[in-house]
Every structure is written in structure tokens, then in C-alpha cells.
Amino acid sequence: DAGITQSPRYKITETGRQVTLMCHQTWSHSYMFWYRQDLGHGLRLIYYSAAADITDKGEVPDGYVVSRSKTENFPLTLESATRSQTSVYFCASLAGLAGGGDEQFFGPGTRLTVL
């Protein structure tokens, strides 16, 4: 599928378990992002990546790990899930200025519930 996809779309897990959320984009965009969206908050940046093998922390990185070995994939791992990580997670990508603009394109989201 063209565009940006996330998997799984829904996930229920238990406290302490490791969970990996997947994000894949077909545009070869340089930048990729992970956000979480909670009631009462705007989208908050967890981590972002400017290119393969380059990642950086966002506003709320604690408890999360990312990697980017390939340009098209940007997985997000919760090493030991906690209830406070129950949220909707969005992945986004950005071509960068050279790509013709700074619009971030968002995936459909993953709803994660930690019991």
C-alpha cells in the first residue's frame, strides 16, 4: 500500500510486557516521527528520526525505544509497558525542505491498551 501504514491498529497488553509498534512509509521521506495522543493533551512527540540510523528524543521519550535501520521503517518499542502508556500512537513522515515542503503525513494510528 502506498503512503504510511501502522501495525497493529489495536493492541492490548499487560503491564511489564514488551510491545513493538510498527510504522512503514513508501515515500522514502527523510524524517519520521512518533507521537502519542491522549485526552486533554495535544499530540506529543516521543521520538523522531532525520534519516536512517539518526534518532532523537522528543517531548516524552521515557519508557520508549526507537530504531531506524531502513529509511522506510521506524518501529517504536515499549520495553516494559506501563498503564500510563495506554494511548493512541501516531507515526508521521516528512519529506524535508528539499522534498518540497514541511507537511507531516500521519498514519492511521495504533490504539494501545496496557492492563
Place this chain on the structure above:
Amino acid sequence: KNQVEQSPQSLIILEGKNCTLQCNYTVSPFSNLRWYKQDTGRGPVSLTIMTFSENTKSNGRYTATLDADTKQSSLHITASQLSDSASYICVVSPGEAGTALIFGKGTTLSVSS
């Protein structure tokens, strides 16, 4: 502190009516301001983008305005449709690469028949 405040938090209107959503920001430096539409269960989709020198931008029935002096923006929806029911998010970019976006909490619009 960089912040984006939106009002109202939620809004209910009848189909066919117009409405205006507000966004105030305290973000510096300023690169651009976008309005995103987020349907329930989906990711946000960009509606409009305005830079410092632009004060209005339209996308069909959506018209965004920007007053960079007062740091205010509005999104006007004309002749609302049921499909306009969504959350509308104001997003300000302080940088050039669009990486450090500042998101508002959104306005939830419900259009009823």
C-alpha cells in the same frame, strides 16, 4: 513557553450552518501555521498552511486566516456538512524543517442533521 490554545473545546452546529474555530499561539520563532482535520479513528490530515506573510488561505469550504501581529488564527467552515464532524487541530511550526511542531488540543466539531 511555546503554546497553542484553541477554542472552543467542542462545538455542535446544524448541517448547513457556518462556524469559526479559534487558535491563539505563543510560539517563537514562527515558520508557519497549519490546520489539520482529524476524523475519528484516523490520523490528522492537513487542510491549510500559512506562512508569516499570508493572512488567508482557502481549501474548498474551509478558510483559514492568520494575524501574525496578534498571533491569532481562525478556521471558518462554510455550509457545514455531516462529514465535517471531526477534530480540528491548529499546529504551529517554529522551525524550518517542520520537526518541532507545537500542537493545539483541538476543537471537536459535531455537525447534526
